Amino acid sequence: MSAAVPTPNAALTLLKTVWGYDAFRGVQADIVHTVTQGGNAMVLMPTGGGKSLCYQVPSLLRDGVGIVVSPLIALMKDQVDTLRGLGVRAAALNSTLSPEGVREVEAALLAGTLDLLYVAPERLLLPRTLELLERAPVALFAVDEAHCVSQWGHDFRPEYQGLGVLPERFPQVPRLALTATADDRTRADILNVLGLRGAPQFISSFDRPNIQYRVATKEGPKTQLLDFIRSEHPGDAGIVYCLSRKSVEDTARWLQAQGVDAVAYHAGLPPRERTLAQDRFLNEEGLVVVATVAFGMGIDKPNVRFVAHLDLPKSMEGYYQETGRAGRDGLPSTAWMVYGLADVVNVRRMLASSDAPEEVKRVEAAKLDALLTYCETASCRREVLLEYFGEAYQGPCGHCDTCINPPQVRDMTREAQMALSAAIRTGNRYGAAHLTDVLLGRATEKVVAMNHHTLPTFGVGATHDEKTWRGVLRQLVSLGYLAAAEHHGLSATGKARALLKGETTLALREDTLSARPGKRDRGDRTRDRASRAPVSADDQPLFETLRQWRLTRARAQGVPPYVIFTDATLKAITEFKPTSHATLGTVSGIGQRKLSDYGDEVVQIVRDALSGKTVTLPDPQERGVRANSAVLGVLNRRGPDALDETPAPASVADALRDLRRTLTRETGLSAYVIYTNAALEALAERQPRSLDDLRDIPGFGPKRIEAYGERILAAVDRVLA
The missing domain is CATH 1.10.150.80 (HRDC domain)
Known part of the structure; x- marks a missing residue:
């Protein structure tokens, strides 16, 4: 499929023929042109923004095979399955192959009968692989998840730093670094390690307008999660992130007991169990995976309708990348998170007790501060999120929770002073529960035993309730006025001095200081669900029929349903209702191979639907x-x-x-x-x-x-x- 001298329109022709798209998005066309002409490039593009096309199209246009460095076997398999479904000659070289399978792939590489080859960094750096690549016709090197190169990135992987061998041994082969998250320091490392200094940097908008961002305080997280799934995403595929393995397993079991089709995934599970969980998630509709962050980087499933966090992530980059796994197909999706004081204390304490160098800990602390600012903000979440990545956003977006229900902010300087004084007078070593008891004037056994009932701060906050004080303490920790010590103890920081002296004031969100609003009525929830449905109510029967057909086809071929067609393509078919191959071929996402493979069946389904006939399909x-x-x-x-x-x-x-x-x-x-x-x-x-x-x-x-x-x-x- 490679062409020695691509014509100016070759990329667009290929895009339409193979992928079924009429035009590139954003900076994709410029990237493809740069790399096709033999240039290097650095690409920052959000998850779901179309990074893969930036190296797949040039690999098919240039002579030779495109070598894609990918960190996870699951990601390689997913990409290879999708490409082979499009008629592209793709393969992967990794540890899952038998010796015979390795020899077959290597022979195809040397023979020039591959368009794309996916390889893990560890495999690529083997002397045997490097020698093989020196004998093969290589079109380009694409380094996916390139932020893994940098120790300043949120997902550093030492093996990625060895990729500096590429510019040394293959100086004439174009190199393309791609990532969804990289601050200035991480970006500089990528450019240095991969020898891309002077190469053009293509930075797309980080905005994902189809994702609704929502953050709430914890008030029974499992029940809150169940309420969210049942009311807004019943039957949808989703990912639920938890911080610990135990929490993952407990949450998955609890959801199963409540009738939610859920499965657990974390690195401590047996390999076969992890494989089953991931395969089920990819190949079934509507499964919820409860996981640690070990799950996700290798998942290209486009119709994940929600990502939920039951615990606070460690950085804004991690949060952005994890939430970006929702709605890759561009359809409405939700990023939902609950967090509490214990989360803030735990993450800060883990960071403080880390063995990392002090400079690394300072960088990580700054990233955590940015995430906490995002959580506590009273302004548009999308504005705060995009500002962190250096992108100006003309908001408010009108779509996130703070835009829909703006929280009130008021001066809470006096309450903050009371809380800080309680922490100091009790010795800067007690947790939030004990400080709350002191502020409320509760003479508990522990308070009396420590003689804290005799302190001037005992009972000074009795005019407020417990929820108020826990909200104040959480925000003081989030904002850096209180630090997390050992055993969940809280201590006043140097930043608190000016506040205690009255030299500065502090405004806090009122929504964290009041009772949780009552549950919305069923009519509101129904309207919310309808507003996020892929298609209109009238088109829903046809859409579901196409989904059933897709699932049956996927089962027969042993591939995930989205390899057949994405939800976005099914939505376009449902709305356009093509009744011939010619019109079906104009639908975005349907190239020649898929038109040939599935055209007759899809057209017949649409015709039957329009004529009122009952469509008979194998029971998915x-x-x-x-x-x-x-x-x-x-x-x-x-x-x-x-x-x-x-x-x-x-x-x-x-x-x-x-x-x-x-x-x-x-x-x-x-x-x-x-x-x-x-x-x-x-x-x-x-x-x-x-x-x-x-x-x-x-x-x-x-x-x-x-x-x-x-x-x-x-x-x-x-x-x-």
Whole structure:
């Protein structure tokens, strides 16, 4: 698919032919032109902003193969599946491959029969891989998640710093660094390590207008989360982030008990359990994953409708990247977070007790301060968020929680002085609960034992309630007037001196000082849900029919549903209602390969819907149950023929796809490593009945026959019988 000398319109033609898009977005066209002509580039573009096209299109336009450095195997597999669905010759080189699979990929690389090759930084830096690349026709190097290069970034990975070898050994090959989050210091590191000084920097807007940002104080976080999911996102896919592994597991179990289809994911789970959780999230509709930040970087699922934080993230960069996993398809989505005083204290204490160098701790503290400012702000959240990344935003946005329900701010200098005085007079070592008891005049056993009931500050805050004082203390910690010490103790900082002396005043948000507003009525929630629905109520039946068809197709091919079509493309089909291939081909997101593969079926679904006919589709739920049963069977050590209890597929090709999907789940290998589509087609055509028959089929050597031969023959026999 590469062209030696791209014409001026070649990029646009390729974009339409392969991806089905009529035009590039924002600075994409400039980036593609720069790299296609052999130039280097630095790209800062928000999650979901279209970074992948910036290196995928030039890789197809330039001679040779585009080498993409990617940090996670899951991300590689996702990208490769999507590209192969578009007809692009893509592969990955990572630890999941068998020795035979590695040799096949390396042979394709040297032969020039690949358009894109994804590789982990550890694999790329192996002497064998570098020597291989020096012999191969390389079109470009794209370093994804490039912020991992910098120790100042929020996700530093030492192996990324070794990528400085690229400009040394491949000085003539264009290099492209891409990231969604990088401050000035991180950006400077990227330019230095990857040898990009002097290269143009393309910075897109960080605004994600389809995401609604909301932050609330904790008042029973699990119940608040359940209320949010049930009222606004029932049946939607979402990610819930928690700080600890225990919290992840507890929250997932609790959601399951409440009837929410949820699964846990964290680095401490067995690899097979993690793989199952991630595969379910990618391949099913409406699953909620409760996870630590170990989950997410490798997820390109475009129809995640919400990201929720039950604990405070560690930085604004982390928060932005994690919330950016919602709504990658551009449809309405929600970034929802609850936090409390304990979160602020815990994160500050973890930072203070870190073994990191003092300079690193100062940088991390500044990033945390920025996040806390965002949480406590009474102004437009979008303005604060974008200002952090150096982008001026003409707000307010009118869409975030502070715009919809503006909080009141009033002078709370006197209350702040009382709280600071209580902390100082009790020895700067007691937590919020004890300080609250002192301020309210509660003679608890602990207060009396410490003689704190004799202090001048005992009972000075009795005119306020407990919620008021916890809000004051939280904001004082957030704003740096109180510091978190050991055992959750709070101590006054040097910043508090001017406030205590009356040299300065302090205004705090009233919303944190008052009771939580009553729950909105059902009519309001219904309207909220309708306003975020992908399509109108009239078009909803067709949209759901297309989703069911997509799920059935995805199950048959062993790929995530969005690899077939994204929700955004289904929405466009629903609204445009094409009744011919010609009109369907004009829908954004439908290139030639997808038009050829799915055009007849989609057009017929639309025609039936317009004529009032009932569309009959294979039951996607039944297919989902079969697929999940296969996976659970592996986990429970059931036999390899667990699927034999289900009805036989309609054709040999379907049976072989089902088998490949099952083998992919069992082994964790990519589908093409089990056997390629070309091999599948050859198997379906020749219908082998013995191991000798398999030896005549291209792509089936002794090891592959030994590993999968009996299973393949059983699948063929089952259909033919």
